[in-house]
Amino acid sequence: MMSRSRRSVVILAASLVLLIVLLGGLLSSPIGLLIYLMDPASGVLESSNYGLIPAKHVERIPGLSGTVKIVFDKDGLPHIFASTEEDAFYAVGYLHAWFRLWQMDIQRRLASGTLSEILGEDTLKNDIFMRIVGLRRSAEATVEWMKVNEPDVYKLLEAYSRGVNDVIGKLEATHRLPLMFKLLEYTPEPWTPVDSILWAKYMAWSLTNFWEPLAYSYLRIKLGSNDTNLLWPVHPYYADNVTVMPGDGEINGKRIDVDPYYLRSLDWFGEWATGINYDDPKVADALAAAIEEALKVIDDPPRSIGSNDWAVAPSRSVEGVAMMSDDPHLSLNMPSVWFAVHIKAGESLDVIGVTLPGVPFVIIGANRHISWGLTNTQIGVMDFYVEKINPNNPLQYWHKGAWRDMEQIKEVIRIKGGGEKVIYVNVTVHGPIINSEGIPISFRWTGNAGFKNDGGGVTREALAIYQVNKARNLNEFIEALRYWDVPSQNFMYADIYGNIAVIEPGLFPLHRVELPTGEEILVVGSRSLLNGTGDYDWVGYIPYEDVPHAINPERGFLAAPNQMSVGPYYPYFILGAWWDPGSRGQRIFADLTSKPTFTAQDMMSFQADTFDWYASMALPIMIDAVESEVSGVYREALDIVKTWDYRMDKDEAAPLIWWAWFSILNDKMYRDYLLEHGIKRAYYPSHDTTIWLMRNMNNSKWFKPSFKKIVYDSLIEAIDKLAKKFGEDITKWKWGDVHKLYIRHLSMLDPLSRGPYPEDGGDDVLMSAPIPWDINILDNPRYVGTGPSWRIVAVMYRDGPKIYGVYPGGQSGNPVYEYYDNYIDLWLNYKYIELAFPTTPEELGNTIGMIVLEAG
Amino acid sequence: MKIYKNNWYALLAGILGGIALDYLGLGILLAAVVSGVLVGLFTTKLRYTLALSTLSGILWPAILMAFQLANSMSMEMLSLVSEIAGFPPMAMLGITIIIIVVVSMLSAITTHVLAGLTLPKEP
CATH class of the missing domain: 1.20.5 (Single alpha-helices involved in coiled-coils or other helix-helix interfaces)
Known part of the structure; x- marks a missing residue:
C-alpha cells in the first residue's frame, strides 16, 4: 500500500x-x-459601458485653462463650450476617443500599413501597399513642418491628442475599452498629431488615388488609340453645358491660346505627349506586363466615386437667403466616417458640423457666418512614370541626363503571431516604385510631393480647414483655402450676407507639353504612363489665383456634383480628369432651373432625387428599337418602362427592368470585345459613352450583329432572368429586391453591421446608391456600400444660420447602445435633424447628458 | 508559519479573493488560481478542498456575472458576442465557469497538498 x-x-x-x-x-x-x-470584470461585458452619454460626468483635467462643458442635446449631438481653442480641441479629442476609439485606431492602422499586427497575414497586402505609398512618412514630414511654421495649429493637434490619450488611459484603467480591442486582444497605442494628419492624408489619398492613367495605358496597348479614345474620351460626351464654373472657362481674363477642341481631339498617348512609343510591340508588351504587376499590387480597379453639392443665391430662394446643400458620397460603414459636433471656444470659434474621428476640425458644416460643403473635383493629381534602370545597378535610374541613386526605405511589417515582413521601398525623384517585377513604374501624388513640389510630403490642409472653421466672410474663406493642398475639392459656400461661391483649391500639377504643331502648353494630369527621364516632370502647380472658382454667378446657383469643372477655354488644359460624365450634373441643373425660387425643403428633396438622366436618354432609343418585336411578358415589361418617370424608386419594377436590360446590353457590347483583345478585367466604358454610341454610331462593331438585335436580345435575356428570380408576375417585381444597402461594420462582422435595407437610388442619380451593372448579382447579391455619408442643408439667415443634417449611423461606436444606429431610419426616410446651434449651454434646453471637464 | 485552518474561512477567502483579484484586473485565470490557493491553504481536508474550491469557483464568477448581467446592455453585449462567436450565450458562460472551477480546484489541491507536506500542522 x-x-x-x-x-x-x-x-x-x-x-x-x-x-x-x-x-x-x-x-x-x-x-x-x-x-x-x-471575464466578468474586464471582458466584453464591461465594454457595454463604453461610449455612453453620461447623465453627468465631472472630471478634473490637468492642463486645461478653464472649465469645459460638453452638453448633449436630445439627438446625441455634443456641444462643447470652452474658453480657449486648446481646451475646445482637447474636448474634441476626448469625445472622439470616448465614442469612436476603435474606429480611430483601425483607421490609423489602415493608413500606416500596420493592420497585420492585429489581423495577421490576411491584411499583409494592404500593409505592403500602404508602406509603398508612404502616407505616414508624409504625415511625419507635415507635422515636423507644422511645429516650426504653424506652431499654433500644431498646439491644437497636441491638445486634441491629449484628449484622446486621457480617455485611452481611463478606459484601460476601467477595463472599458471598446469591444473590438477585446475581440482582437490588443490595446491602443497613444495618439499623436501625426496620427491626425495621417488620417487626413488617407482621406485625401482615398479621394484622389486615380489609377486611370495606368488602366488607360493598358487599354491603349490592348485596343489601340482609336478605340481607347472613342470609348474613354478625353472629356465626357455630355458635360459641356453643365460645368461647375459658369462660362466658357476664362478666368482672371486668361484663356487657353490653343483651340481646346483641337486639344481634345489629339491622341494623348502619342510619343510627343508621353515620351513612350506605344507602337513598338516590344515596349507595349513590356509595359502591359509591368502594368499588370502594378495593378496586382494595387488591386483597386478604376471606379467612380462622387458627391453632390450646390448653393442658391438669395435671388433664387423663397426666403431671400443663401442656401447650401452637400452630400458627400463615401463608403457607408458602422460606425460612420463622420462624427457630428458643435465647438464653441470663447469668441474665436463657434462651428458646427461633422468631423472625422481622428481629426479635430469640422470638415463640413457652418459657423455663425458661413457654411461650406465638399465634393471631389476628380482632377488627376497623380502621374505614373516609367523608370529607366541602370543595367549595371538596379538601384539607379536615369533622370535628366544622369544615373541617380534611388532612395531605399526599409519597412518592417509586424504580423500577428510573431512574424514580420521586411520590404524595401525604392523611391525615385517622382515617388515610390509600385511593382517589383518588370519595368519599374513609379508614381507622383500631390499628397507626397507636397506644396513645395519637392517630394517632401508637406501639405497644409489642417491649417486651411482650421481657418475655414473660423472664417467670418467670403474673403477669409478664400484666403483660408489658399492652404488647402490635397485632396482638391469643390468647396461650395453660402453665407449670411447672401453670397454664394464655389472654389476648387488644391495642388494641380502641371506638365509642359510640346504639341504636334510645335506649340508648347501647360497640361494638368495625364491619361497615360509618362516617360520618367525628366521631360514630363511636374513643373509646378496652378497658381491659387487661377484655380477654378466662381462667385455670385448671375444665374443664382452653383452646383458641383463632380462634373467637369470648367469650360473649354480654361487657361490650363485639364487632361487627366476623371469627372463624373454628367448625369448628376444634368439633373441638378434641371432641378435648379425647374422654378424661380426654392426652399430648404426643395434642397432636401433634390438630395433625395432618384431621376436617372441616362435612363431618360437611353430608354426611348432602346424601346424604339424593339417596340414592334416583342409580345407577352416582354411586352408587359416594355410597357412598364415606357410609362416610367425614370425615378429609381425601390418599390417600382421599372428601375429593375432598366438596370437588368442596360447591364446585359453593356455586357454584350463590351465583354467579348475586351476579351478578344486580352482584357480580363472589367473596364467597361461609362454610360454616357454607350449612349453616345447608341445615338451616333449604332452600326459600329459594338452592336453585333445589329443594334436592333443586340437591344432585343438584351431585353429578352433580362426579362427571362428576372422572371426566373422573381416569378412571372412583373407587377410584383421591385427595384428594392435587388438594390439594398448594407452598412458594413469596419471589422466586417455581420452582427455589428446594419441592413440590408431596400433602398432608392442608383449609380447615376443624385440619390447615389450604386450597385454593379452586372446581372449576375441576381444570384450573388452585392449590396450598396457607398452613398450620401452626410446630408447637410444650411439656410443662411442673416440673424444666424439654420443647419439640417443627418448621416447613416449614430454617434457612438458601442453596438449595443441606442446611439449606435439611431440616425439610420431618419436617413433612409430622407429626414433631417435640425442641428441645435446654441450660444450657451443653457440655451440648449432639452439635454440628455453632460460632461464637465474642470481645470485640475 | 502556521495556518489556522477553517473550511468556512476557506470558502470565504476563495470567493472574496476571486472577486477582488479579478476586479483589480489580474485577469480571470490568475484570479481563479489565487482563489484556489486561498481555499487550499485554509481547508482542513483534501475532500473539503475539492468541494469548497468547486463551490468557490462557481460562486465568485457567478456573482460577478450576475452583477454585470443585471445591466440590460451587458446582456445585449453577451448576445452579440455569442452571435459573433457562433456559440450560445449560456454555453459561453457555462464553459467559462467550468474552466474557472477546474483551475481553481487544481490550484487548491496543489496548494493544500503542498502545504500539508511543507508546513507544520496545527496543534
Whole structure:
C-alpha cells in the first residue's frame, strides 16, 4: 500500500502538472480567448459601458485653462463650450476617443500599413501597399513642418491628442475599452498629431488615388488609340453645358491660346505627349506586363466615386437667403466616417458640423457666418512614370541626363503571431516604385510631393480647414483655402450676407507639353504612363489665383456634383480628369432651373432625387428599337418602362427592368470585345459613352450583329432572368429586391453591421446608391456600400444660420447602445435633424447628458 | 508559519479573493488560481478542498456575472458576442465557469497538498 506522504506527492505532482497543462493550453487556444472575453470584470461585458452619454460626468483635467462643458442635446449631438481653442480641441479629442476609439485606431492602422499586427497575414497586402505609398512618412514630414511654421495649429493637434490619450488611459484603467480591442486582444497605442494628419492624408489619398492613367495605358496597348479614345474620351460626351464654373472657362481674363477642341481631339498617348512609343510591340508588351504587376499590387480597379453639392443665391430662394446643400458620397460603414459636433471656444470659434474621428476640425458644416460643403473635383493629381534602370545597378535610374541613386526605405511589417515582413521601398525623384517585377513604374501624388513640389510630403490642409472653421466672410474663406493642398475639392459656400461661391483649391500639377504643331502648353494630369527621364516632370502647380472658382454667378446657383469643372477655354488644359460624365450634373441643373425660387425643403428633396438622366436618354432609343418585336411578358415589361418617370424608386419594377436590360446590353457590347483583345478585367466604358454610341454610331462593331438585335436580345435575356428570380408576375417585381444597402461594420462582422435595407437610388442619380451593372448579382447579391455619408442643408439667415443634417449611423461606436444606429431610419426616410446651434449651454434646453471637464 | 485552518474561512477567502483579484484586473485565470490557493491553504481536508474550491469557483464568477448581467446592455453585449462567436450565450458562460472551477480546484489541491507536506500542522 502507498504511504500517505507518497500519495500526497503523487497528488501534488498530478494536480500541478494538470494545472500547468490546463493553463498553458488555455493561453494558446480559442477556449482561452473565450475565458478572456467572458471575464466578468474586464471582458466584453464591461465594454457595454463604453461610449455612453453620461447623465453627468465631472472630471478634473490637468492642463486645461478653464472649465469645459460638453452638453448633449436630445439627438446625441455634443456641444462643447470652452474658453480657449486648446481646451475646445482637447474636448474634441476626448469625445472622439470616448465614442469612436476603435474606429480611430483601425483607421490609423489602415493608413500606416500596420493592420497585420492585429489581423495577421490576411491584411499583409494592404500593409505592403500602404508602406509603398508612404502616407505616414508624409504625415511625419507635415507635422515636423507644422511645429516650426504653424506652431499654433500644431498646439491644437497636441491638445486634441491629449484628449484622446486621457480617455485611452481611463478606459484601460476601467477595463472599458471598446469591444473590438477585446475581440482582437490588443490595446491602443497613444495618439499623436501625426496620427491626425495621417488620417487626413488617407482621406485625401482615398479621394484622389486615380489609377486611370495606368488602366488607360493598358487599354491603349490592348485596343489601340482609336478605340481607347472613342470609348474613354478625353472629356465626357455630355458635360459641356453643365460645368461647375459658369462660362466658357476664362478666368482672371486668361484663356487657353490653343483651340481646346483641337486639344481634345489629339491622341494623348502619342510619343510627343508621353515620351513612350506605344507602337513598338516590344515596349507595349513590356509595359502591359509591368502594368499588370502594378495593378496586382494595387488591386483597386478604376471606379467612380462622387458627391453632390450646390448653393442658391438669395435671388433664387423663397426666403431671400443663401442656401447650401452637400452630400458627400463615401463608403457607408458602422460606425460612420463622420462624427457630428458643435465647438464653441470663447469668441474665436463657434462651428458646427461633422468631423472625422481622428481629426479635430469640422470638415463640413457652418459657423455663425458661413457654411461650406465638399465634393471631389476628380482632377488627376497623380502621374505614373516609367523608370529607366541602370543595367549595371538596379538601384539607379536615369533622370535628366544622369544615373541617380534611388532612395531605399526599409519597412518592417509586424504580423500577428510573431512574424514580420521586411520590404524595401525604392523611391525615385517622382515617388515610390509600385511593382517589383518588370519595368519599374513609379508614381507622383500631390499628397507626397507636397506644396513645395519637392517630394517632401508637406501639405497644409489642417491649417486651411482650421481657418475655414473660423472664417467670418467670403474673403477669409478664400484666403483660408489658399492652404488647402490635397485632396482638391469643390468647396461650395453660402453665407449670411447672401453670397454664394464655389472654389476648387488644391495642388494641380502641371506638365509642359510640346504639341504636334510645335506649340508648347501647360497640361494638368495625364491619361497615360509618362516617360520618367525628366521631360514630363511636374513643373509646378496652378497658381491659387487661377484655380477654378466662381462667385455670385448671375444665374443664382452653383452646383458641383463632380462634373467637369470648367469650360473649354480654361487657361490650363485639364487632361487627366476623371469627372463624373454628367448625369448628376444634368439633373441638378434641371432641378435648379425647374422654378424661380426654392426652399430648404426643395434642397432636401433634390438630395433625395432618384431621376436617372441616362435612363431618360437611353430608354426611348432602346424601346424604339424593339417596340414592334416583342409580345407577352416582354411586352408587359416594355410597357412598364415606357410609362416610367425614370425615378429609381425601390418599390417600382421599372428601375429593375432598366438596370437588368442596360447591364446585359453593356455586357454584350463590351465583354467579348475586351476579351478578344486580352482584357480580363472589367473596364467597361461609362454610360454616357454607350449612349453616345447608341445615338451616333449604332452600326459600329459594338452592336453585333445589329443594334436592333443586340437591344432585343438584351431585353429578352433580362426579362427571362428576372422572371426566373422573381416569378412571372412583373407587377410584383421591385427595384428594392435587388438594390439594398448594407452598412458594413469596419471589422466586417455581420452582427455589428446594419441592413440590408431596400433602398432608392442608383449609380447615376443624385440619390447615389450604386450597385454593379452586372446581372449576375441576381444570384450573388452585392449590396450598396457607398452613398450620401452626410446630408447637410444650411439656410443662411442673416440673424444666424439654420443647419439640417443627418448621416447613416449614430454617434457612438458601442453596438449595443441606442446611439449606435439611431440616425439610420431618419436617413433612409430622407429626414433631417435640425442641428441645435446654441450660444450657451443653457440655451440648449432639452439635454440628455453632460460632461464637465474642470481645470485640475 | 502556521495556518489556522477553517473550511468556512476557506470558502470565504476563495470567493472574496476571486472577486477582488479579478476586479483589480489580474485577469480571470490568475484570479481563479489565487482563489484556489486561498481555499487550499485554509481547508482542513483534501475532500473539503475539492468541494469548497468547486463551490468557490462557481460562486465568485457567478456573482460577478450576475452583477454585470443585471445591466440590460451587458446582456445585449453577451448576445452579440455569442452571435459573433457562433456559440450560445449560456454555453459561453457555462464553459467559462467550468474552466474557472477546474483551475481553481487544481490550484487548491496543489496548494493544500503542498502545504500539508511543507508546513507544520496545527496543534
